[in-house]
Amino acid sequence: MLDETGQAAFPRLNRAYNSVFRPGRMSIGLVVPLEAYPNAAVPDMARHIERARLADSLGFSALWLRDVPFNVPSFGDAGQLFDPFVYLGALAASTRDIALGVASIVLPLRHPAHVAKPPLRRMCSRAGGFCSVSPLATGPTNIPP
Numbered sequence: 001m002l003d004e005t006g007q008a009a010f011p012r013l014n015r016a017y018n019s020v021f022r023p024g025r026m027s028i029g030l031v032v033p034l035e036a037y038p039n040a041a042v043p044d045m046a047r048h049i050e051r052a053r054l055a056d057s058l059g060f061s062a063l064w065l066r067d068v069p070f071n072v073p074s075f076g077d078a079g080q081l082f083d084p085f086v087y088l089g090a091l092a093a094s095t096r097d098i099a100l101g102v103a104s105i106v107l108p109l110r111h112p113a114h115v116a117k118p119p120l121r122r123m124c125s126r127a128g129g130f131c132s133v134s135p136l137a138t139g140p141t142n143i144p145p
Contacts, residue, residue: 016099020061029062030055031103032080032087042071042078049094062099063091067106085114 020027033043034051052063065087068079080087084102091100105115 016062016101019097020099020101027061029064029099029101030060031064031066034063041073042081045081048080049090052091052095052098056095056098060098062101063095064101064103066104067102069106069109 020029032048032052033045034048034055035043035045037043055063065084066079067084068077071078082090084105088100088102107115
């Protein structure tokens, strides 16, 4: 339902967040990897930067990364293979306007300071900023015994 009260439904945080979360508007983002891999256990990722640039030029609002630290065949998804924080840096250097975000991070495998610092650095080093929507992923396939 369109909010016609004139009040912002979301706080204004940075350009990335503001472009993804707009009162009364829908945004469309993509979840990485930007390729299908029906005949392989993991994505190829050979043209990932090219595809990210294409998504940016086509006006998609965001690219979302997920932390999938282990390839668990029964889960059926190996994610984008790369460490999400390192990959965010590569995407930030390769794209211009698209928001970059982390949809999930496996917190039990990472120190809280390591989760907080890289996105803040990227917010400061890139005009678009950074978004984090669901910063926790847990489950037996993501947490070693």
